[in-house]
Amino acid sequence: MSRRVLVLAVLTGAALLMTAPVSGAAQAAGISSADAFAAHSAAAELQDVLARFFAQAPGAGEPVSVQIAPDAYPVYELSPDFVAGRPGAAPGEFAYFAIPARASDGRTATLWSVRGDDGSWQIGNIASGDVEGEYARKLPAGAQLLHEPQVDAWYAVRDGRVTPLSDTNAAATDTAVTNAAVTVAGYQRTVEARYADKLPGSVYARDGEAGGYDATSQVMPRGDGGPAPSGHDTGWVPLLILAGVLAVSGAGYVLHLRRNPA
Template sequence: MSAMRKHLVRAALVFGAGASLALGPGEAFAAEGPAGAPTGHDLAVLSGVVGGKGTLDRLATTKFPGAAAVSAEAAARTAQADVTKPVGVYEPTAEFIAGKSAVPAALSYVAMPARTGDGSVATVWAQREAGTWSVFNVASGDVENRFASAAGKGYLVHEPQVNAWYSVEGGTVTVLDGSVTGVATGTRMTVDAYRAALRDRYADKLPGSAYDRSGAGGGYSKAVAAKPAAAEPESSTVSFVLGGAALALLGAGSVVAIRVRRN
């Protein structure tokens, strides 16, 4: 299994059979912080990995459509990664959506601003797997960095099925970009209200649902056709962007959402 495929399976939403909802009358969870937040040690290791020669060489040779041609020597001089601005990107957890956990989201990846060899704005994505950090993608644009700035003291949550972004601080969820879901940027809601919205979007994709029983989630070839989400302004190089219905069942009891890629 490729590194990217492993990431898609690991970091996407995985719904176990029966991160705010499905609670009985009068029940509520007090929101907790995200799971898997990088420690100081993690960030030190990440700095070495993202700022290391392997990543810089990768940035030097990364080409987005329409980029200007540059010599190998110039590309090597231009390629850079800013390890001083790590951005943790979290995604809603299945347990949260099912109402079994107060933890709204878990770490998906860490993003760091970068420049490719031709000077294009880029973002390096790094993931933690089996205790080891590695770079698994170079994306166009600085989406994560911009949304992190807008998130203020909250942590950044990405809902990949609809490419929506949120800031979560305490018990408040603020919409940073909800254009696909029809929720205005700046809208604030409680964590419980956000869980309810997630359940409205994804509850019918859970194991045991009609969607599951129909075999619609049996693999990539049977994935439900989705309405494309709006591309990021810088991201003219989006290779696929999937809407909320595009959930592919890769194994018993697991629903996987294919991540938005910008390169």
């Protein structure tokens, strides 16, 4: 193999690693494997914070150790543009990566890793339970995990259809959504009927009525989740991935030269 071809292969491989999508649904929202890695790295720094979280939670007993799962599940929240019926709007907007954690006594929690204004990933909340993980593991390949927070309902969105995943969907008023999959257009009509008069800027929202649709509160505490820990800048993580790829590939190139001198 010529030096030029080998160098080109190294750079191409690094570029592919940096841009590899998590899934088809995630790629459509601009979320890549590098984002998932950076989001997870922000969570991996919080072992001590998680231990305190479990120690302070109701029912806490002996001190526990904590294990953070290797998964980072992209979670989407119902889009106000979709509710309003704007052309081209997708049902959900990316909200956070859900990263499950488990204590040695069996209790679970979920870290919500969010992207800051500067592009770095940081932990926005720690919530009790493994809700997102339970539903994400039920998703068909290529489906998007959608949360409708006002009724705490969870859906799989794929191929133009919205399929209920949670028992809490029974609390919704539309049986077409609670009992079976519907088209995206059908789901839009349902949520428009529920929330069109409660969108940001509506009289309902201006009056501060409970249950209004607040597009600014995508990441909110759940269960016994405490205050969000201080953020950690993880914007450098993708660069480390690239550096690692180049270092390993460079070592291979040196070995190639030693075995095959010009």
